[in-house]
Amino acid sequence: MNRRLVSIDASRTETFKGRSSLPRHVTTASKPTTMAANVGAYLERFFPAPVKYDQLDDDEDQGFAQERWLKKYYFVRVAFTAVWVAAAFTIGDAYYAVGAVLLVIYPLWDAAANLWDAQVSGGLARNPTQAVNLLVSLATTILVLLAVLMSMHWVLGVYGAWAILSGSMQLGSAARRWQTAGAQWAQILSGAQSSLAGAFFIFKATQPEEPSIKDIAGYAAFGAFYFLVSALWLTVKGLRSQKPSNDDF
Secondary structure: OOEEEEEOOOOOOOEEOOEEOOOOOOOOOOOOOOHHHHHHHHHOOOOOOOOOEEEEEOOOOHHHHHHHHHHHHHHHHHHHHHHHHHHHHHHHHHOHHHHHHHHHHHHHHHHHHHHHHHHHOOOOOOOHHHHHHHHHHHHHHHHHHHHOOOOHHHHHHHHHHHHHHHHHHHHHHHHHOOOOOOOHHHHHHHHHHHHHHHHHHHHHHOOOOOOOHHHHHHHHHHHHHHHHHHHHHHHHHHHHHHOOOHHHO
16 A cells, blocks of 8 residues: 655645645645744644654545544543533532632633644644634633632633633634534534623623622533534544445445
């Protein structure tokens, strides 16, 4: 079988036999020259892609490989969020200290998840929306850590700004993957709803009524729902693609 060796270095792509190739989960779209792309290239200095070279068969279906990864990624996000939401509605709401820890953990997990996704998908330089989301979520973690020392109004306001920015980046990631992976419509809806929820959080943070972690837990639950929809959609699509066609008989 004819095989070719491919570099996933952000600055170059090695070619063989006059053809250019990309690693498993990387699309063939040209690299954007936006500020987000510059952020991704800069962050990749500190978080280099774990595998520098990959081998692909000539008949490797990159779309299938990407969908297989995304299905796993979405299910992991659903599982984590389900545990987080359950904890938030129970011990998080009953004990402020526990709730404060949960509120700090959630954006930190989102940062780790975006880094994980970008690393598997070719690196931060090739995934600028995940790179920006990584920075936004890390900054949110620090701000929430400070906000929980003041009041839940401050916490909700910080979460509102984060929901708007991270939702926009999630929408951007889904739009970029639209041509190469299925179930991205659910991620676009999730990103749009996240931005709307963020605006509502900021408004509610200005009201005299004391917010609670339950407000944020409900928002997180909706996000998990969209991840679950995407994961199930890709699962069904994968099962249908494995069915033998009439030509096999």
